[in-house]
Amino acid sequence: MIEAIVEAIRLAVTRIPDDVVSAIGKAFEEETNEIARFNLGNILKAIEIGKSDLVPVCQDTGTLTFFVEAGVESPYLGGLRDMLTEATRRATHEIPLRPNAVDVLTGKNSRDNTGRGVPIIHWELVPGDRIRIAVLPKGGGSENCSALAMLTPGEGWEGVRRFVLEHVKACGGKPCPPIVLGIGVGGGADYVLLLAKKALLRKVGERSPDRRIARIEEELLEGINALGVGPMGMGGKTTALDVKIEVAHRHPASFPLGLVVQCWANRRAFIEIEPDGRVEIWQ
């Protein structure tokens, strides 16, 4: 089972999901700016090399982040944290990944992507006997562009639009655009950022099932692409491949907004563990 988790990590870092590749391909076809085409062309070549040579497409293989939907009757629940940690260790050596876990006090690199609090594991208990795990390797350059804004209810969704557009413009080329933007609205300061990060697991091009939210996603995507930041911040038509919004009810006095920016390498993989130990992996 540890080997299966290693394979899912390998899939995530070496193969960019088809929905992301097709969005980048479309951006390349529509682009007329020569420098933007240089960058998008390089991205498409890098994706091909990752797939054919089974090497990480981006050298920043990120902080490994797992979202676990844990069926409370699964026989594997108790050992799962240890398995995810051991798989992270092995993946670092076998694939290889870049060792990205650094002690905050000494600056010492743990060399295997594990350490205090990492890999990051988010748990959600669900009924049943299956475990579903989403693997999200999250790069540092884009993560540095995350933001939390405690808007006032008076500003509301207008405030969301203003803040998102100002923020994406200010980030420029730093998060490796074209980005995928995860947005959380509601809940509280902690929960809104978790919602924003989870939003990145949805497929590029897939709209929110709530039509009102789907419309806001589309309007924001259009607004961001009108900014002209472009691939790598050097100008062009495509600044974002997609915008994903997840919401929760808010406190009457608060309007929390969380942004998690994902680079074009919107990497992910999923694992499902059956109660009999069978494992399925997909993107």
Added chain:
Amino acid sequence: MRLKTPLEEDDVLNLGAGDVVYLSGTVYTARDSAHRKILELAGRGLPLNLEGAVIYHCGPVVRESPSGYEIVSAGPTTSSRMNRHLGGILSLGVRGIIGKGGMNPEPFKGRAVYFAFTGGAGSLAAKSIKRVREVFWLEELGIPEAVWVLEVEDFPLIVAIDAYGESLY
């Protein structure tokens, strides 16, 4: 245009923002910690000669084998983190910096250029890296932050900030 390291003053003064350059020779990776280390040792036994050198803002994925180190994936990191060390590093004779996202144009004026490569395209960049010549401070700084001395061939780059203060950002 093809360029070979070490870069001369004329090499960089002849470049304009938007030019495509194929770079061959040696590049030195350096991120946050390596910049601090280099500037701390400058004039006090720095083991690198950075006259005409090109610095690459990069923390590679490296595979270690009995025959040595292999660079598996090696795209650029966000350069703006190194803005605070830019004046210091250029004063050591560095003529070029490769990165992504851009930097303050002012310190480059009259002496150096900033080259952009596509962020995230690490597997493609690794194709231009022929071998690892040397590595400094690997034990102390770890793989991403160590200084990797890399031999590159026809590394395709865009001049994003030239020596006249013109910037594509």
